[in-house]
Amino acid sequence: MDFEFSEEQKMLISTLEKFTQKECSPEFARSIDESEEFPHELYRKMADLGFMSLPFPSKYGGMSGTVIDEVLLIEYLSKASAAIGLTYFLSTCFGGKSIEFFGTEEQKNYYLPKLFSGDMMFSLALTEPGGGTDILGSLKTVAVKDGDRYIVNGQKTFITGAHVADYLVTVVKTGKDTDKKSGGMSVLMIDAKSPGITMRRLHKLGIRATGTNEIFFTDVIVPAQSLMGVENRGWSQVVNTLNNERVTLAALSVGVGQAALETALEYAKVRVAFSKPIGAFQSIQNYLAEMATEVEMARLLTYKAAWLQSRGIKCAKETAMAKLAASEIGFKAAVKGMRIMAGYGYMMEYDMQRYFRDAELFLFAPITNEMVKSFVAMEMGLPRAY
Numbered sequence: 001m002d003f004e005f006s007e008e009q010k011m012l013i014s015t016l017e018k019f020t021q022k023e024c025s026p027e028f029a030r031s032i033d034e035s036e037e038f039p040h041e042l043y044r045k046m047a048d049l050g051f052m053s054l055p056f057p058s059k060y061g062g063m064s065g066t067v068i069d070e071v072l073l074i075e076y077l078s079k080a081s082a083a084i085g086l087t088y089f090l091s092t093c094f095g096g097k098s099i100e101f102f103g104t105e106e107q108k109n110y111y112l113p114k115l116f117s118g119d120m121m122f123s124l125a126l127t128e129p130g131g132g133t134d135i136l137g138s139l140k141t142v143a144v145k146d147g148d149r150y151i152v153n154g155q156k157t158f159i160t161g162a163h164v165a166d167y168l169v170t171v172v173k174t175g176k177d178t179d180k181k182s183g184g185m186s187v188l189m190i191d192a193k194s195p196g197i198t199m200r201r202l203h204k205l206g207i208r209a210t211g212t213n214e215i216f217f218t219d220v221i222v223p224a225q226s227l228m229g230v231e232n233r234g235w236s237q238v239v240n241t242l243n244n245e246r247v248t249l250a251a252l253s254v255g256v257g258q259a260a261l262e263t264a265l266e267y268a269k270v271r272v273a274f275s276k277p278i279g280a281f282q283s284i285q286n287y288l289a290e291m292a293t294e295v296e297m298a299r300l301l302t303y304k305a306a307w308l309q310s311r312g313i314k315c316a317k318e319t320a321m322a323k324l325a326a327s328e329i330g331f332k333a334a335v336k337g338m339r340i341m342a343g344y345g346y347m348m349e350y351d352m353q354r355y356f357r358d359a360e361l362f363l364f365a366p367i368t369n370e371m372v373k374s375f376v377a378m379e380m381g382l383p384r385a386y
């Protein structure tokens with residue numbers, strides 16, 4: 001067992017610390033939260049530094065980094081701002097990892113270099129209005145094959161970054177239901193500007209700079225070569241993207257938890273009550289000690305899942321556990337931070353309320369923690385609860 005980072009990972013952390021200090025100041029994080037605008041310029045800077053290409057094979061122009069590097073990138077970016085972490089995540093995980101895992105060679109050679117240069121952005125259009133948890137039961141968007149094209153009709157909801165994406169990695173029904181609920185699904189890489197696509201921006205509580213949308217598909221024509229992987233096998237393919245999504249979003253929650261901890265600690269040192277810094281009171285110390293311990297626990301589970309994934313070891317249970325722990329702990333850290341900062345925590349000029357709003361999302365997205373628990377229980381040999 002070795003808890004030491006490699007020299008490359010230490011360099012990556014140092015680069016991320018310098019980058020976030022220079023480019024993602026607290027003022028910048030506040031401004032994009034308030035304006036709800038996607039940080040295009042920052043995205044380009046991340047691409048220029050090679051962040052997008054880091055966790056991809058050199059064969060396609062990547063830097064042959066691992067899931068551990070991807071996790072470190074998202075943790076450190078998200079410590080500065082969850083919206084910035086998610087900005088990075090949307091295109092690299094939803095777009096890049098989907099293409100890497102199940103795109104054709106042609107698709108890899110076409111899309112990945114454009115992702116790496118920052119010229120192309122992606123979103124994942126999976127969830128539908130009928131419900132995200134029972135996605136296999138609620139998925140109604142259909143793609144009907146018509147010669148060398150598909151015609152897509154349906155609706156997606158809660159799709160993050162779709163309004164700025166060039167392509168939507170879209171899960172559709174292409175076949176009849178088979179004996180398996182997951183049968184008959186495919187993944188299409190759909191040009192977001194295709195005629196017949198309309199979007200409506202939704203207003204949300206947190207991570208506002210990334211923007212979340214409803215998408216309507218009306219007779220959208222998609223070339224047959226936009227099929228990713230194998231027709232009707234979409235679900236078994238996209239599950240690989242979802243595993244990567246879970247560990248990287250666990251890292252995002254760790255980043256937010258760490259930010260809440262550091263902000264609360266600084267506040268506890270300078271806020272005075274009864275002629276002492278509030279950090280001298282045992283209840284405040286207890287909060288901070290618990291936060292520090294829990295954030296470290298979440299980090300360790302997340303790094304372990306990333307380490308397993310980077311070695312290609314089966315780890316769906318460990319990944320689910322990391323997502324569960326990190327999202328609950330990230331949110332709890334923000335709640336405790338709110339207690340420590342009391343009145344100021346509630347004010348929009350301070351960052352704690354943003355951590356609190358941002359961290360809430362990951363209790364139920366990309367998968368609700370109720371379902372994560374059912375999945376972990378099933379992996380422990382108990383009957384399927386759903």
Ligand SMILES: Cc1cc2nc3c(=O)[nH]c(=O)nc-3n(C[C@H](O)[C@H](O)[C@H](O)COP(=O)(O)OP(=O)(O)OC[C@H]3O[C@@H](n4cnc5c(N)ncnc54)[C@H](O)[C@@H]3O)c2cc1C
Pocket residue numbers: 123124125126127130131132133134157158159160161204212361364365366367368369370371374385386
């Ligand atoms: C801001 C935001 C961004 C998002 N971004 C994206 C995106 O980019 N792409 C995308 O495809 N989706 C996205 N989503 C969707 C997200 O993944 C879903 O919201 C999530 O899967 C939960 O689905 P739901 O909201 O429909 O809740 P529901 O599925 O309606 O669940 C409601 C409640 O019922 C519980 N429940 C349901 N079934 C069971 C069961 N069997 N056992 C126990 N409890 C159960 C759930 O745990 C939950 O508490 C986003 C959502 C939000 C809010």
